[in-house]
Amino acid sequence: EIVLTQSPGTLSLSPGERATLSCRASQSVTSSNLAWYQQKPGQAPRLLIYGASSRATGIPDRFSGSGSGTDFTLTISRLEPEDFAVYYCQQYGSSPRTFGQGTKVEIK
Amino acid sequence: EVQLVQSGAEVKKPGESLKISCKGSGYSFTSYWIGWVRQMPGKGLEWMGIIYPSDSDTRYSPSFQGQVTISADKSISTAYLQWSSLKASDTAMYYCARGSGYLGYWGQGTLVTVSS
Numbered sequence: 001e002i003v004l005t006q007s008p009g010t011l012s013l014s015p016g017e018r019a020t021l022s023c024r025a026s027q028s029v030t031s032s033n034l035a036w037y038q039q040k041p042g043q044a045p046r047l048l049i050y051g052a053s054s055r056a057t058g059i060p061d062r063f064s065g066s067g068s069g070t071d072f073t074l075t076i077s078r079l080e081p082e083d084f085a086v087y088y089c090q091q092y093g094s095s096p097r098t099f100g101q102g103t104k105v106e107i108k
Numbered sequence: 109e110v111q112l113v114q115s116g117a118e119v120k121k122p123g124e125s126l127k128i129s130c131k132g133s134g135y136s137f138t139s140y141w142i143g144w145v146r147q148m149p150g151k152g153l154e155w156m157g158i159i160y161p162s163d164s165d166t167r168y169s170p171s172f173q174g175q176v177t178i179s180a181d182k183s184i185s186t187a188y189l190q191w192s193s194l195k196a197s198d199t200a201m202y203y204c205a206r207g208s209g210y211l212g213y214w215g216q217g218t219l220v221t222v223s224s
Contacts, residue, residue, distance in 0.1 A: 096157075
């Protein structure tokens with residue numbers, strides 16, 4: 001089973017700042033089969049990025065994903081008030097699919 | 109519009125059985141896998157397993173194999189997650205979502221509370 005480790009656990013930033021979230025896999029993720037999700041309190045997760053770098057439908061271009069192999073990054077270029085949430089990475093290159101433990105982006 | 113609508117919150121006692129549902133609409137239900145994801149209170153997401161409604165091919169995470177049963181009734185575009193004997197540790201929010209890889213559409217979640 002691939003273990004995904006996200007860092008940092010919490011990111012304290014101000015609106016307008018850049019957020020960089022990391023997701024490291026315990027072994028190589030096949031074909032960059034990595035996704036990112038955003039979850040706000042009381043809501044279901046929402047798909048942001050799939051295939052490591054492809055934005056899902058309707059996702060603003062301030063969200064971008066990069067990486068391959070074992071190291072992946074989600075970048076939010078300029079934080080908007082609605083971006084403060086918890087973010088999860090997920091690998092789907094092998095079974096079982098697994099999620100990282102999440103990074104909380106909070107208002108500083 | 110793709111929608112996954114889950115059944116309502118449940119409160120059960122330890123040892124009881126339960127089956128929750130997820131009804132898909134706005135797309136061909138038999139053409140996409142449906143997955144289930146657990147979120148325990150204040151915790152992260154856990155991938156439980158998936159089912160292909162067309163032929164009921166089912167895959168489980170080893171962590172959930174034998175603990176739950178995933179099924180589907182394609183005639184009514186509905187997937188299910190069931191327990192034969194609930195434990196307090198099954199208390200969580202359960203989400204269904206569309207996809208065998210990334211999960212592009214999610215249900216609203218079903219809160220299951222198991223307490224004596």
